[in-house]
Amino acid sequence: MERRDAVQVQQGSVEADPAVSVVILKDGPYLIRGAPPLHTQTIERNEQGQSWQFRQGRQFAVKDGTRLCRCGHSQNKPYCDGSHARADVDLTETATFEPMLDSAQEIDGPRYALTDNERYCAFARFCDNGEGIWNEVRQPGEQHARLTMYMAHHCPSGRLLVWDRATGELAEEPSPVSLSLIEDPGAGASGPLVLRGGIRVESASGESYEIRNRQTLCRCGASSNKPFCDGSHATIRFQDGL
Ligand code: FES
Structure with missing residues (x-):
């Protein structure tokens, strides 16, 4: 069997054009395949001081073969400048290849089910609005349902997913292909x-x-x-200094 046959796609997700991918180079940077758009995205807060929306900012050029820093030490971020070779940082991959949902917790509400795999938390904190997504999903009523969806859809890591309990389907549309550099x-x-x-x-394997x-x-x-x-x-x- 070819390796591509083994690629798993999470339920409700759609694979991008296979020409676009991110390849981890061993002890090195991210190698970008294809030319997806790359922008900064700043997390903006609401009046309550909670993460509320992304503001898109500066665009960076990406072409097939662009290398992006993953050690944090490049002097030319977001691009790699070879600093990883001298930096005291261990870039060994430690994540599992198992599907995220295999080890996710599920919280059921009247309309939606929330799945949560904390291992992937990127600390963007959109989930802290209202009474917190874990409580909001349990509440009856349109307002709580809408806030639950809003928070889950802004979770950049996909740790939090919302499922329609009536259909069992993921309650989100596939996003356009993009890369973003988070500023928080x-x-x-x-x-x-x-x-x-x-x-x-x-x-890298x-x-x-x-x-x-x-x-x-x-x-x-x-x-x-x-x-x-x-x-x-x-x-x-x-600090990426962008
Ligand atoms: S832990 Fe390194 S960017 Fe979030």
Whole structure:
């Protein structure tokens, strides 16, 4: 069987054009295949001080073969400048290839079910609005249902997914293909590289991670779930200087 036959696609996600992918180079950067658009996205807060929306900012050029920093030490971010070879950072991949939902928790509400796999948390905090998504999903009524959906759809890592209990289907549309560099002034840090639209991520081993609509890849070098972000950028106050 060819390796591509083994690529898993999460229920409700659609794989991007296979010409677009992100390849992890062993102990090195992200190699971008295809030419997906790349912008900064700043997390803006609402009057309650909670993460509420993304503001799209500066665009960066990407072409087939572009290399993006994943050690956090490049002097030319978001691009790789070879600093990983001298930096004291362990870029070994530690994430599992198992489907995210295999180890997710499920919380059922009257209309939606929420699945949550905390291992993939990118600490974007959209889930803290209202009474928090874990309580909002349990509440009856249109307003709670709408807020639950809003928060889940803004979760950049895809840790949080909302399912329509009547149909069993994922309650979200596939996103357009894009790459985003997160800036999070509320946390005083720069954040992960967000992949939207079912972009395949290929390990340095040649194996592919499960394809998902929303994914966040570490670019600070500190995650304990590489290549995925685990929120450590907020702890170390990663600054990309963009
Ligand atoms: S960017 Fe989030 S842990 Fe590195």
